[in-house]
Amino acid sequence: MGNIHIGYKGQQLLAVMWVETSLAGGIIGLRWYTRSFVGGRVGPDDFILMASWVLMLAFACLISAAVHYGMGTHVSQLDIDQVTHGVLMILIGQSAVALAMGLSKTAVAIFLMRIVTKTWHKIVLWFWIVTIMFLSLLVAIAVFAQCTPTKSIWDPRVKAAGQVCHMNLALAAEVLCSWSAAMDFFLAVYPWFVLWSVNIKRKERITICISLSLGVFAGICGVVRTTGLDAINKTTDYLFAVSDSVMWTMSELTLTIICVSVPALRPLYNRVTGGSSSGGHGAYYQQNDTKLTGTGTGTGNFQMNPIGKDTTKQYDVEIGTGHTKGLDSGSDDFILHNTDKPEGGIQRHTEITTTYDDDLSAVSTKQHV
Template structure:
């Protein structure tokens, strides 16, 4: 059956947004793999989100071919039942896609935050969002018996509902919208004290703030649930809700991808983009830790020479300890000066020491 009513608009919007998401996720994954070589769980969560959205668009398209987006009076009973059945499968994909999108944003922010309570909040967002999404996905097919009565109008007289599905949908959709607003504003609160370049902070904060638009889509979708439960022309009325669902997830993908594409932009402009930011929470972040020079570009490797002066009043033990600094790299008692000499990487340097660095917190984007 050819698409009719709102079906063509629905199919066009859903696949266009999937195509846009595929491009952005592909660019992000390329950046992570070949430019900064740092793949994370947030990248895999984004891919999972996109795959779920592909399933959502595919099932919606099959439903549209069966009659989704058309008035009930233009459909036979069999067409109506088939269209509603495939739309319900699409809703299951959407439930998990919405939850997984919030997981991707939360995991991305975990790359940046350093305080345990920040991470605790993000894990709370992940746990609550996925719990509600799973309950709603299960509820799509189990809230009434017999199950077939959910999509076959011929069994409507036998239907017995055990769960207020609209209330559960409102709770899930409302919480998802709240998470969009919260995750969009959270970076402004937690990143200002993180040791990042100001430009990087602004880039991340502004890009993630686009999640506000995803929240707006969620609010619009949630506000229309009551109308959908009361309409007698469900397949025609539900089309806009399906579009808002896709747009909400797409906006989430856009905002979390844009914030990670700055190294790619820098690389295309011919700049250095191999560094990025990486969080150090282990022993290397403690005071007095040495940082090696292995990651320096080959043409700018450095040899560091320490010059240590001794007071005349120092005893023999101190003098021997100070000599040990120069010859063996032992603990520093008193340092007067650092001299830095740049050498060619291919020359055979006899001494390569580590640089004493003050502790700093670096973050990965």
């Protein structure tokens, strides 16, 4: 194989791909940090989104290798070995990114499932999860199961000796891309209809709805990618023609990760800008006499001693459930606090606000059912 000069298309592909992969990785890192140390808790959607990004990273590495072998370069400038190795890297990457695409949409649906309360809302989300993962797995497997001998898929010399194909990968890929784009649009609109009946603050509801609405842009990327698949499948200059499709794929993945991460990053934003945070901002507390967690009912006395600057700390105490926490109004635990309860249930809450002003303190309590 001769040395490849990476042309404009290859350079553009590498730049877009690694900027978006790094951006998505940074967003997920901040999301994980926020839920672990600032507000909320790590949930299934976080693990699924992390798995999606790992596959996205693998895809970026494989496409980088494909660029080294000639992806983004016209086939007339490549020898047969370069074409063979380049196509093989792309095929492996297609399997990885098909799963990444399905997992990223699943993470959004799982995030919504943690908030919605009605059974039919969850059934609708499960329908999308099952269908997108089925199609993703189908395409991931079909990439290498479509023809025999398997090597004939990427090596034209083996293909010329005889190839038998059992399924149409191009059709399966078009169905997956179309369904993925449709799911982007659905997940962008769905929260506006189902979250208005959920008992969360209006500000949190709007934050979630607007951030997930960014999925419209992911859907647009999916539509552009899908409309170009037919031309790619018919071209004889595959390594060059497929480059744009890869960039649209990466953009769709990145936008999906961003839109589902914005609500989770709100506690971190509050901390950085001086708002409330579950861990406090610039002040620390020593807690004595009575733990703020436990079981049983009734009331108790507790004392909080401030260390640091004057501040206010708020706790939401569930009486009768034995569950107490310091909550940030923007944290996942706050948003999801009332949505995990069965419909029709009644809980009594005691809201305790302790305000420290120099050496004086005032405690006020408010109970509601």
